[in-house]
Amino acid sequence: MTRNIAIVVSYDGTPYCGWQVQPNGVTVAEKINGAIASLTGKRSKLYGSGRTDSGVHARAQVANFHTEFSAPAEKVVPGLNAFLPPDIRVLRAYDVDDDFNARFCAVSKTYEYVIQNSRVLSPFLVHRAYLVKYPLDTGLMNEAASVLTGVHDFTSFMASGSYVTDAVRDLSRLEVRREGDIITITASANGFLYNMVRILAGTLIYAGCGRLSCDDVKAILEKKDRSDGAPTVPPDGLYLKNVVYQGEYSYVV
Amino acid sequence: MTRNIAIVVSYDGTPYCGWQVQPNGVTVAEKINGAIASLTGKRSKLYGSGRTDSGVHARAQVANFHTEFSAPAEKVVPGLNAFLPPDIRVLRAYDVDDDFNARFCAVSKTYEYVIQNSRVLSPFLVHRAYLVKYPLDTGLMNEAASVLTGVHDFTSFMASGSYVTDAVRDLSRLEVRREGDIITITASANGFLYNMVRILAGTLIYAGCGRLSCDDVKAILEKKDRSDGAPTVPPDGLYLKNVVYQGEYSYVV
Numbered sequence: 129m130t131r132n133i134a135i136v137v138s139y140d141g142t143p144y145c146g147w148q149v150q151p152n153g154v155t156v157a158e159k160i161n162g163a164i165a166s167l168t169g170k171r172s173k174l175y176g177s178g179r180t181d182s183g184v185h186a187r188a189q190v191a192n193f194h195t196e197f198s199a200p201a202e203k204v205v206p207g208l209n210a211f212l213p214p215d216i217r218v219l220r221a222y223d224v225d226d227d228f229n230a231r232f233c234a235v236s237k238t239y240e241y242v243i244q245n246s247r248v249l250s251p252f253l254v255h256r257a258y259l260v261k262y263p264l265d266t267g268l269m270n271e272a273a274s275v276l277t278g279v280h281d282f283t284s285f286m287a288s289g290s291y292v293t294d295a296v297r298d299l300s301r302l303e304v305r306r307e308g309d310i311i312t313i314t315a316s317a318n319g320f321l322y323n324m325v326r327i328l329a330g331t332l333i334y335a336g337c338g339r340l341s342c343d344d345v346k347a348i349l350e351k352k353d354r355s356d357g358a359p360t361v362p363p364d365g366l367y368l369k370n371v372v373y374q375g376e377y378s379y380v381v
Numbered sequence: 382m383t384r385n386i387a388i389v390v391s392y393d394g395t396p397y398c399g400w401q402v403q404p405n406g407v408t409v410a411e412k413i414n415g416a417i418a419s420l421t422g423k424r425s426k427l428y429g430s431g432r433t434d435s436g437v438h439a440r441a442q443v444a445n446f447h448t449e450f451s452a453p454a455e456k457v458v459p460g461l462n463a464f465l466p467p468d469i470r471v472l473r474a475y476d477v478d479d480d481f482n483a484r485f486c487a488v489s490k491t492y493e494y495v496i497q498n499s500r501v502l503s504p505f506l507v508h509r510a511y512l513v514k515y516p517l518d519t520g521l522m523n524e525a526a527s528v529l530t531g532v533h534d535f536t537s538f539m540a541s542g543s544y545v546t547d548a549v550r551d552l553s554r555l556e557v558r559r560e561g562d563i564i565t566i567t568a569s570a571n572g573f574l575y576n577m578v579r580i581l582a583g584t585l586i587y588a589g590c591g592r593l594s595c596d597d598v599k600a601i602l603e604k605k606d607r608s609d610g611a612p613t614v615p616p617d618g619l620y621l622k623n624v625v626y627q628g629e630y631s632y633v634v
Contacts, residue, residue: 140507185505214504217501217504248462251392251393251467256505
């Protein structure tokens, strides 16, 4: 009998060419596909909540696959982990209804962008945070963030060359907090455009050092053009924090 | 003119055969020696506050070296980092008096031992924490810690085969705290015996799951014999947190 299993996966994206299977380089989904085949004896199609780019990390990515594998869901966690490298870990597994799809049932996602605001990047944050050496004012960053929060056309915050017919997204949360020299930008939305979080982070960094005012940020947003904005910051600091599902699947976290 | 420079160094010990230069394998001190020679044009003798073992990390190790290099101390930080791999970072550098020696002037040291108390080791803690899958009670761990705190002969908490004439140490602090599934053991003393923190951590883990009572821990301490104690836990979770210097060198942190 076929069942549908949802898994919550955490990974250090450093050595991977992103989530999505592709011909040139090892990807996270490819590793999970291999583990599913090894555990269940059959290949399954894996549906991720969305792609993460090369070098981007995940604290709780969600994916699902249909399988005839009959062991209880709680056995799937150690079962898959036994076939996965230590930098990819299945944290949880659930039996879900046949119509659950990790991508299409996702209601919102939260990303974090981690900055170390210091002269020297910690050895423990290599490939895991973005070093900004000049002082950042998180008050200024939060003021700029409030300009961007809400329902907007985010064309100015989408990688140029992206082909999306509708760039309107509901950025329900964009917040900056500091603990010591670590600054974390948290962004939640019903969907993100290509490179959107990394461009938002680059914009807030420019705001935090006074290079962009709130009026500048507003003008960039209204221009609906990527060419004049702040730079896209590296993937190293980017983490898919979680994916939210509503109603009956809200336990998938 | 010769000067004496103290440096504060952080490193991810995972790929290194410890601090101390040795013939078989790359060490942290060897990398720093190489960076000093590259920066100053001359080899210098490097004095560390103490050795860390293979795979052990440091948040703020202290070392010093005598050199004729004439650039200001603040230029030494980026100067050395330019010749070091990203998993070894010089955080600070100070001019100190000629008689300062990072080892002999150290008054006390603090180590942290990091445990992830969970079913699955986070991809972000591979080689950086020790996974304990069974539930640990930090209340029980702190009770056992209080038995061990103070001035004692710690022969039972020293790797067997160590030759030390006096195993009396002042363990001024041994504390356990939990944040989510991360348990951190903090140990401060005027000196540590070989493997002492890893044996203390192993003992507190046994106490935290009820395998050793406070009376058992007291009996182990009083026996002054390593053979009956709890196991030595792996280096992965061990961090040299800082080294304290008194009086005129108290700024070296």
